[in-house]
Amino acid sequence: MLKYLRGPTSQCCKCCKSSRLATILWVCGVLLFLVIVGGFIRSKIPRKIICSNEASQAFLDELCHNYTVGVASGSLCEPLCTGKIVYRECLGHGVTPHVLKANFQGEEIILKVKIIMEKQLELNPAHSLRFNREYFEKSAKLQYSKFILDDKTKVNKKVFDYVYSECANQDGILPYQKMWYCQSLLGREFLLSILLKDTNSLPKIYGTCGNVFAVENTPDEKLEGSLIDGRSWSTRARLGLGLLDMIEKLDNTPYGTLYLCDIRFPNFGAVKVGSDYVVKPIDLDFTWLPAQMKQVMIGVSNKTCHTDEHCHYQACLSRCNYKTGYCEPDTYSNNLVSICRMIFTTNAKVLKYGIFDKDLPVNFQSRLTILLKKCSLPSVTPWPRTSPELMKELRAVLRASIHSNNL
Template identity: 25%
Template sequence: MPRAYLVRKLKLLLLFCVVFILFYGGNVLRRIIKDHKCSEEESKFLMDELCHNYTTNDAAGNMCPALCSSKKLKYNKCTNYRGGKKVLISQCDEVCEKGRSVVAVIKSKHPKEEFHFEPLDLDKYPNGSLSKAGYGMAYNIFKNMLDSQMLEESEKIQDIFSFLWSLDFEQYKREHRHLKVPEVIAIQNIWGLINQDEYLFMKVYQKHSFVPKMYGTCGYYYVMEFAPPGDILDPQLWTGSHSSFKERAEIAVDILNIVQSLDYGFFEPVHMCDVKAENFGIGKDHQVKILDTDSLFFHTSMLKNLAQPTCSNHDDCDFFDCRGWCEIETGKCTKQRSNNNLQTVCEDILVDKATNFYAGLLHSPPVAYKEELLPLLEECAYPEHSKGTIVRTPTSDDIYWKLHNLLKKIIREA
C-alpha cells in the first residue's frame, strides 16, 4: 500500500478525532453552562416570594421595606449561580448608602434546593411565645456559632441576636408586638442567615477592608456591596486584559495583603481552598474584596476536611486547593495542609499557567525588573523547584516580603 495513501488516511483519522472531541467537548461545556446559568424568570419569582413572606410577616430585615414597599431596592438581573447560591444584581437608591444610588448584590443559598437546615425547635409557652428556657437555648446555639468565627472576641458582644442580624432585636419585638410571636419570627430569620457560611463570615468580619460592605438583610437574603472582578481579574476570553503592569501590580499587592491577613489577622489561620482570580473583585474604595468566602476555612475546621479516613496517595487527602499529605505506611492522611495560601495564590493567580486560558496577573513585567521578578514568582508558586508537580510545599514568609516589597518598588517608580 503506497505510503502517501497511508499518510492521507492517518490525517483524515486524526481530523475526525479532533472534530469529534471538539463537538463532544462543546456539548459538555454547553450543558455545564446551562446548569449554572441563572434564570431571570426564577430570580423574579424568588423576589416575589420573598416579598410575599414579608407581607405575611414570615420574612424580616432592614432591607425588606426597600425591596418590597418603597422599591428603592430594585432587582435588575441575575448572574450565574455558584453551587446553589443565588446572586442577584440590583439598584439601590439611598437606602444602601445615604444620599447615593449604588449597585448592590442580593445573595442567598436557595432555601428549597441547596440550602437545607432544620428550623430551631425552641421551648415555648402554650401561646407559642418563647419561654425563658427557649431564649436560653437560642442564645447558646447562636453563641456557639459565633465562637466558631470569633472565639474570645465573642465574649464582648452584649446582644448576639442584634449583632447577627440587620435589625435591633428588642426594637423589632416592640414594634411588632401586635404579632403573636415576633421573637420567634426574628430568631428563625437570623437562624436562616447564619446557617450560610458566607453570611456569617462577612457579617462578623465587616471591619476587614477585603470584606464587601454588608447593607442588610431581608428574610434569608443578604444585600452586599457590588465588587465585580473587572477586566483585570476576569478578562474576556482570547482578548485578555489591556491594563498596565502598574494597575495589575497594585491588585497583586492587595491580594498579598489579604493572604497576610488570613494567615495572621484572625484568632487562627484562615485557609483559602478555591483560589481563582474571579473570586476576587474591586470595591468602591478601589480595594480588592473576597467575593466568595464559602471556600474559606479556619484552621481547626480545615484539619477536619483534610482528615480523610484512609488514603493510598497524597491526592486522596486533598481538599480542593488545600493539599494534604498521605502517610503511605499507615494509609492515613495527616492533619496538616502541605501547601499554603501564598503558594496557591502565586500558582493560580500571579504566574502564567499552561492550564489557564489567560496569562498570570503579573505577566509582562517592566524590562528593568524582569530578571528580578520572574524568578521570585517562580519560587513563590513552585517552592523547592517543584514546578511540573502537584505542589505540596508551603511558600516561605521570606518570599512573601521579597515579592511584596519588589512590587511596591515597581509601583512607586512606574
C-alpha cells in the same frame, strides 16, 4: 465452465457484501458510541444559567409580601420594599435568583439569596410557636461551630446579637416563621461576613431581609482571567499588590488565618481606590478558619499518596508522607502559595494563564520570575507560614516595575 466460474464469483460477491455490511455496522457503532460519550461529557460540563429579571422581581415581590404580613424581617426589608433599594439585574447561579445586583443609597450592592432547606415555610403569621434568644442560640450554635469556630473556642456573642436583632421582632421574640427564614442564613458566608465585618477584609455587610443578606458590590471583572491579556503591566501589577494586601489581612484576622481553598478569578473582586486596587474574596463557601481547616485536612489525610499533588482540598495542599504513603493532616499550604499558584502563575495548570505569566517588564523579568517560583513552589518541608520577607520582596519589585513603567 461458465457455471463453474459463476459459483466462486457469486461467493466473492457475497463476501464483499458481507464485508461492506460489517464495515458499515462498525462505523455506525463507533459513531453511536461517540454520540453517547459526547452527550455524557456535555452533561458533565457545568452550564451557567442566568436567572431572568422576571423571576428575580417575582422573588422580591413575594419576599416583600411576607414582610408585609409579618413573616419575614430584617433591617433591609423596609428599604427593599419601599423602593429605596432598587433592583438592577440578576447575576445568575441557577434558574432561581441567587445573586442579585441592586442600588442602595447611591451605591451598588449585591443581594445574596439563601435557600430555605429544612422545611417549607408556613406562611401563617398567627402560628403559636414563638422562640426567645436562648432557644435561638442553642439551635444556631451547632451551625455556627461547624462553619466558624470549634466547640473549645468561645462563641462570639456579637454574631448572635447581630443575627438575632435582624430576625426577631422588636419585642425580642422570634416567631416560628421567621425562625426558618433566619436559619437559612446561618451558613459559612453569612457568619464569616458578620464575624469579620470590622476587619475590612471581606465585602461590607449591610443587613438582611428574610433569607437575603446584602453586601457591597466588589466586581470580579477586573480580575477576569480572559481579559488579563489586554491589561497594561501597571494595571496587572497594581492588582497583584491588591491581592498581596488581601492575603496579609486574611492571614491576620482576630481568629487566625482565613484559608482560601477555592482560588479562581471569579471568586475575587477588585475596587479601584485612587490608582490602586482593593481586592476582597467574594465567594466564601470554601474558606476556613484554623479549627475547621484542620478538620478538612484530617479528611484529606485518609487519602493514599505518592506525591504532594495527591494531597489537596481544592487549592489547599498538604504534604505527602512518603514513609506512610498517606497525606499529612497537620500541615497545609498558606494563602500566598495558593494565590501564586492559581492567580499569579499557572503552575497548577488549572487556568489558561495567570496575571504574571506573560509580558513581564524586561528589567524585572528575571527577579520576578524567581520570586514567583519561590512562592508558588516552596521547597521547604513542612509548608511554611506566609513569609513576610517574600511578601516584602514581591511588593518592592511590583512597585518598582510600576514606577519604571510610568517614567
